[in-house]
Amino acid sequence: MGKLKLQEIERVKSISEKDFIENYFKKQKPVVIENLTKDWPAYTKWHLNYIKEIAGDKIVPLYDDRPVSHKDGFNEAHATMKMSDYIDLLQSTPTNYRIFLYNIMKEVPSLKEDFKWPKLGLRLVKQLPMLFFGGTNSKVFMHFDIDYSNILHFNFNGEKQCMLFAPDQSKYMYKIPHALISREDIDFDNPDFDKWPALQYAQGFVCNLKHGEMLYMPEGYWHYMKYLTPSISMSLRAFPSKFTNLTNAFYNVTIMRFFDNFMRRIQGQTWIDKKNERAITETHKKLGIK
Secondary structure, three states, X not given: OOOOEEEEOOEEOOOOHHXXXXXXXXXXXXXXXXXXXXXOHHHHHOOHHHHHHHHOOOEEEEEOOOOOOOOOOOOOOOEEEEHHHHHHHHHHOOXXXXXXXXXXXXXXXXXXXXXXXXXXXXXXXXXXXEEEEEOOOOEEEEEOOOOOOEXXXXXXXXXXXXXXXXXXXXXXXXXXXXXXXXXXXXXXXXXXXXXXXXXXHOEEEXXXXXXXXXXEEOOOOEEEEEEOOOXXXXXXXXXXXXXXXXXXXXXXHHHHHHHHHHHHHHHOHHHHHHHHHHHHHHHHHHHOOO
């Protein structure tokens, strides 16, 4: 087993719009802003028992860490559960079940009053933000987002670890062709460099995000999340600033996703297996690894 080359993400208590744009957005550099949400109602209210109280009767989609199957649709949930039962589960025992991209604010409009749109100079997409929930030790596999957004990622209730790699590190990440993910059988907490030798060259960032803290993730960054305790997260998004990332996002949404789904229907699991193998052979070939 090996240890990834990770440096701690810079932290600031607060930041001006000018400093954020000049020092982080323009440089496409991640940063944690610790006190951004302290004047939000969410800072005091967004704990699991509050969510259980106002949304306990909602049926929520759940995801776990099972490998991708050709039988699964794009972002198709693995299970459903009442929110109250799910929160009871989070609070009682570690679980792999996560809530991913759940538009809870559409079903519980009062939550919209609990947060403020940050004034950091970004042109944020003013749609209702999605929420994420996870239990102790649940993990979000290494991936980058389909739309190449700049992301403001907020954490509440607990603590989660966030591991990031810039787009120029993609050559080391064992990227699955026609997808946005790395090989799902890689343990990024304790990578096996004998099996995944390219990872020993990757250089990334890491932080532990506590209650109320916000992580800025620049466009196209790979990210892997591990919930250290049960947590609630929210992401706000801004469109990519680089023209190449805009075109990449357009390709992903309009062509890549549909081509991949088409091939899954035609070839089934064979298509998934081929892509997983190509992630290894193509990575090693590019880097001259035998």
